[in-house]
Amino acid sequence: MSRFIVGRIAQALLVMVVMSVVIYALIGLMPGDPIDLMISADPNMTSADAALLREIYGLDQPLYRRYLAWLGNAVQGDLGYSRLFGQPVLQVLLPALGNTLILMATAFIIAIAIALPLGTLAAAKPRSAFDYSVNMYAFAGISLPSFWLALLLIMLFSVNLGWLPAGGMAAADASFGEQLRHLALPVATVATLHIGAYSRYMRSAMLEVLRHDYIRTARAKGASERRVIWVHAWRNALIPVVTVLALDFGFLFSGALVTETIFSWPGMGKLIFDAVMGNDFNLAVVALLFATALTLLGNLIADLLYGLLDPRIRAGGGR
């Protein structure tokens, strides 16, 4: 088991190094650099001044040199300054990460809490009216663009009914109820869309498990239907579902770009988007790498969880 973990961590580190090259190169290729912006802001600047500034900031160096210099600083903990916010990158990044986690984790938990029972019950009575309604809901969830759902919710609950705020995040010192009110609509948007996909995973996993011999045995020895479903089948059906959910871990950290933009929720999705669009080189690179690293970490945790759920995999020590 420990060898498995060490191997996976080494692999994740390698992926991180490769991704840092890719991300750095892509962002380095973005048109325009900070000096261009300075030139357009200052009419007195000559091209000699610009060249001097490029030299000072190392922007005249080839990309790989800049990458190595950046990597050297980053390893020592110096991630640079954000140009847009005028603060060290980490001071901008960490609050955004926290905000995204609040939004996404709440939505994730709610989606799981609703979707898994829904999928299980639908599989317990296949082709029933309940099954069909869950299925139709699931398809709507997959097909509905998130921005459309978000706008509908804003129209209904903020504009027409006036119950909930249309966007933004409550101040840190606001009451808990106020925080919840701001959280409600973005969470509802993200959760609604995921419930569709998750309930389908759960349903098909359950249907698969219910075909097995040990389920027939359980029924034959007289176990109640409720016991068969929730004790014998449920735990086994969870195994593939956990894997699929784990692949979704990434969205917990990278945030929901569109949802965050519409509700002006100051999270990672919006931050990365603003950084890329605003030519904030340092912030964009580090934020993207952070999201990638946390996704890899999430996948690793999920692999370990998988082992806990299924002893056969623990013994096998690999995929």
Added chain:
Amino acid sequence: MTGKLATSAALWLLATITAVCLLAPWLAPYDPSAQNLLLGAQPPSLQHWLGTDSFGRDLLSRLLHGGRLSMLIGLCATAVALLLGVSWGATAGFVGGRTDALMMRVVDALYALPFVMFVVLLMVVFGRSLALLFIAIGAVEWLTMARIVRAQVRALKQSEFVEAARCIGLSNRQILWRHVLPNCSGPIIVYTTLTIPSVMLLEAFLSFLGLGVQPPQSSWGALISQGVETMEEYPWLLLYPAAALTTTLLCLNLLGDQLRDWLENSSPGGAA
């Protein structure tokens, strides 16, 4: 799974929407970009079935022409994803060993990247042409296809007909193209059907963020994003494009799912 009725309804609806959008130049009642500033934004009426936008342009005509572009992007980007995913997955699965391990780690690594961000980055770096939109979206959506094809090819590589083909002296390329890949066509077709709606959704996202289709061209995503700006005054400008997009995506998802059910029930050896 969802019933024959729903499937045939979805099929007919999708066929109708596609046909109407493809025939847009002939069916559209007005020129989609003809402005009528005196008219301005009008709610749906007998002259303009779906109303007009604030430049007095007929929404129905814009919707039909926009749908054409949305579907074109859906098909082209899916083709890019198909090409990349199938060749990558088939190579990895067929060659196997270290090459396979390396190629699939690349796929894993790309999976870990927040993929919407990746597209945003590509669009910003490489400009906003339509051809680039296909490639950028296709470049993101090929990962799952590569995984599916690789698993299929690996399973089929062990089968007897591949051994037989090898015995009669066929080259690797012949075996892969004539014997292995045709046997993967089921899952490839199913997944392609399911890729089209996710590609169209991604295009809508990008256009919504202002990174996708640029004016004067228009897609459903672009129409929705214009509709949002005036959604309180002229709700129909948001309502109809969004309804068109959602209905089309729903039909495509329903059909893809039904196709998957049929495939899984009809192929006894299908190792999907």
